[in-house]
Each structure stands twice: as C-alpha cells, then as structure tokens.
Amino acid sequence: MIETADIVLGCSFGDEGKGKVVYDLLKKNNYDLCVRFNGSGNAGHTVYENEQKFVVHQLPVGILIKNVYNLISSDCLIDVTRLKSEISGLIEKGINIDGRLFISKACHIVTQDCIDYDKANNKVGTTGSGIGPTYSQKMLRTGKRVEDIENELTCLGIQVVDMRKFWFSEFVINNVKNVLLEGAQGFELDINWTNHYPYCTSSTCTIAGAINTGIPLKSIVNVYGVTKAYDTYVGTMKFQPEQYNDELNMIGDLGHEYGSTTGRRRQCNYLNLDNLVESLKLNSCTKCIINKVDILEKASIYKLYHKNEIHSFVNLTDMQDYIFSVLSDVVTQIIYSFNPHSI
Ligand code: IMP
Numbered sequence: 001m002i003e004t005a006d007i008v009l010g011c012s013f014g015d016e017g018k019g020k021v022v023y024d025l026l027k028k029n030n031y032d033l034c035v036r037f038n039g040s041g042n043a044g045h046t047v048y049e050n051e052q053k054f055v056v057h058q059l060p061v062g063i064l065i066k067n068v069y070n071l072i073s074s075d076c077l078i079d080v081t082r083l084k085s086e087i088s089g090l091i092e093k094g095i096n097i098d099g100r101l102f103i104s105k106a107c108h109i110v111t112q113d114c115i116d117y118d119k120a121n122n123k124v125g126t127t128g129s130g131i132g133p134t135y136s137q138k139m140l141r142t143g144k145r146v147e148d149i150e151n152e153l154t155c156l157g158i159q160v161v162d163m164r165k166f167w168f169s170e171f172v173i174n175n176v177k178n179v180l181l182e183g184a185q186g187f188e189l190d191i192n193w194t195n196h197y198p199y200c201t202s203s204t205c206t207i208a209g210a211i212n213t214g215i216p217l218k219s220i221v222n223v224y225g226v227t228k229a230y231d232t233y234v235g236t237m238k239f240q241p242e243q244y245n246d247e248l249n250m251i252g253d254l255g256h257e258y259g260s261t262t263g264r265r266r267q268c269n270y271l272n273l274d275n276l277v278e279s280l281k282l283n284s285c286t287k288c289i290i291n292k293v294d295i296l297e298k299a300s301i302y303k304l305y306h307k308n309e310i311h312s313f314v315n316l317t318d319m320q321d322y323i324f325s326v327l328s329d330v331v332t333q334i335i336y337s338f339n340p341h342s343i
C-alpha cells in the first residue's frame with residue numbers, strides 16, 4: 001500500500017538535471033515505483049553510472065534500476081517506434097524491462113503524420129517529436145490511444161493499465177510503498193504557466209501534472225524543484241542577452257549546453273530568482289536543488305537577476321548567502337550540486 005510519494009519537477013526551461021536527481025534519489029532511497037507524468041520523446045534525461053552514460057526519453061529513469069517498477073501515466077504521449085528502440089538500446093546495455101514497465105491505456109500515440117506536421121510547422125523551435133500535434137488530436141478527441149494498440153505493447157513485455165484501477169490494484173497494494181514521480185520539461189515551458197507563450201511545450205509540467213496521475217494526495221511528502229545555477233533555453237525565442245554574450249557563451253561552453261534530444265545549442269542567461277520563487281511557490285516545492293554550481297565556479301561568474309536587476313557577487317559564498325536570504329522563506333532546504341553525476 002502506498003505510504004509516501006515524492007515529486008521531482010523542473011522549475012525552469014527543462015534541462016535542469018532532473019534525470020540525475022531522480023536517479024540519485026532512487027539509488028539512495030527505497031522507492032518501489034517511478035512514474036513519468038508528462039511529455040514524451042521531447043524529453044531527454046541523462047544519467048551516468050560508473051562513467052557509462054544513459055539517456056532515456058519516454059521511459060522513466062527508474063527503468064535503469066533493477067527492482068524498481070515504472071509507470072508512464074495518462075498525460076504522457078507514446079511514440080511506439082522510438083519506444084521500441086529505447087527499450088532495445090537498454091537491453092543491449094544489459095538492462096531488461098522484464099515486467100517492470102506499466103503504461104496507461106489512455107496515453108495518446110504519436111503518429112508519423114504528427115511528427116511530419118510538427119517539423120513542417122515549427123515556428124517556436126520544437127524538438128520535432130510530434131508533441132503539439134498529438135496533444136491537439138487528444139483534445140480534438142480524434143487521436144489513437146495505447147488501448148488501441150495494446151497487443152503491440154504487451155508483446156514487448158509492457159503491461160497496459162487502467163489508471164482508474166491502478167492505485168487500488170492488488171499489484172500496488174502488495175508491491176508499492178514509496179513512489180517517486182518524475183516530471184519532464186519545466187515550469188517555464190508549461191502550457192499554462194509560461195511567461196513566453198507560444199515558446200513553450202504543450203503539456204502540464206507542474207505539480208498539477210504529478211497529481212493528475214491519481215497519486216493519493218495525502219502520501220506526498222517532498223516536492224523537489226530542480227533548477228540550474230544559470231538558466232538555459234532551447235528554441236527560437238531570443239533568450240540570451242547580447243550585451244553579456246561573451247560571459248554567457250563561456251558558461252554555455254563550460255556547461256556543455258547542448259540538448260540531449262536534438263543536440264541544439266542552448267541559449268544561456270543568469271539565474272532569474274524572481275521566476276524561481278514563483279515556480280517554487282506555485283509548485284508547493286519543499287526543497288530546491290540548484291545544479292551545475294561547479295560551472296559558475298569554473299567560469300568565476302556569480303550573477304543573478306532579482307527584482308528585475310542583475311546582482312553580481314565576488315564569490316560563490318556571497319551568492320549563496322543572497323539566494324538563502326530570498327529562498328529560506330520559500331523552501332525548507334536548498335541543495336547545491338557541484339557534481340554532474342549525483343546531487
Ligand atoms: P516540443 O515540446 O517539442 O513541442 O517543444 C516546445 C519547446 O519546448 C521548444 O522550445 C523545445 O526546445 C522545448 N522543449 C521540449 N522538451 C524539452 C526538454 O526536455 N528540455 C528542454 N527543452 C524542451
């Protein structure tokens with residue numbers, strides 16, 4: 001029976017390092033089930049195990065860990081061709097999904113027509129994965145769902161589930177105590193909450209997406225809001241301010257800021273604390289994880305935006321003191337990560 005649930009979600013424009021956080025939490029705690037609650041092949045969650053690199057797109061990060069069950073819930077989209085190659089890629093690396101993967105029967109299927117449409121009508125710089133067109137079909141109620149191709153998925157060893165029954169099933173009652181819910185993209189890309197419509201994705205990247213899985217609300221303990229020590233964005237909107245190009249390009253180079261799904265260069269900017277506070281509050285985050293602090297140290301650049309102004313600091317401690325003064329009322333813990341492979 002479910003006892004606790006934690007949520008990991010992006011507080012920025014995606015690419016905050018959620019994959020690493022989820023992997024680290026799964027390894028250090030006793031989670032039985034990892035749930036992906038939004039997005040699809042547009043996401044790319046990168047994790048490292050003994051210098052070996054794994055990138056998952058549609059699959060929850062928990063698939064990389066033996067004994068962890070995984071669920072892709074109804075708000076996610078499924079690109080079957082790419083799912084198959086993701087699974088076979090993992091099998092080649094010695095990771096078997098053997099009865100550990102559940103997919104909601106209500107997930108919509110990404111078709112080739114949707115991918116073609118996305119690529120041919122791409123003004124906002126999407127990942128070209130067919131995301132917008134597939135969510136459009138879902139709303140038009142003309143789309144194809146997992147339940148329509150159930151056999152094709154069960155042949156792969158995937159269990160198709162009815163989410164109305166899942167949380168109260170014998171399986172969950174007997175096997176699942178602790179759950180970790182994993183978001184894709186981030187608050188600034190959310191279809192409702194973005195400040196930059198239409199330069200956003202088409203899913204719910206917030207805590208609302210996590211709750212829409214049907215997870216019992218009473219079980220939620222921690223909500224980890226993940227961000228980086230500087231902001232990045234990939235898409236056609238102008239994001240990187242020209243007057244700071246030299247510094248921000250250096251940060252982008254040192255941080256290897258290229259998309260894990262499309263390989264595109266990410267634009268960079270200094271951390272925006274005003275936006276971060278909104279994101280942490282609106283997602284009811286209990287903890288804030290700030291990744292890639294090591295990159296600021298390498299660059300020796302310590303700047304952030306607060307109250308719409310740039311603040312510069314002489315060293316990291318001063319910057320952290322400032323962040324603490326702003327966030328200490330918002331979250332119970334601020335975790336700084338200097339390590340690309342763990343928190
Ligand atoms: P779409 O989700 O492919 O429709 O892309 C819409 C916008 O969201 C584009 O600016 C993408 O670059 C961005 N985006 C989508 N998924 C991710 C992600 O996982 N990380 C970062 N940006 C993303």
Ligand code: MG
Binds near residue numbers: 015043045260261
């Ligand atoms: Mg990513």
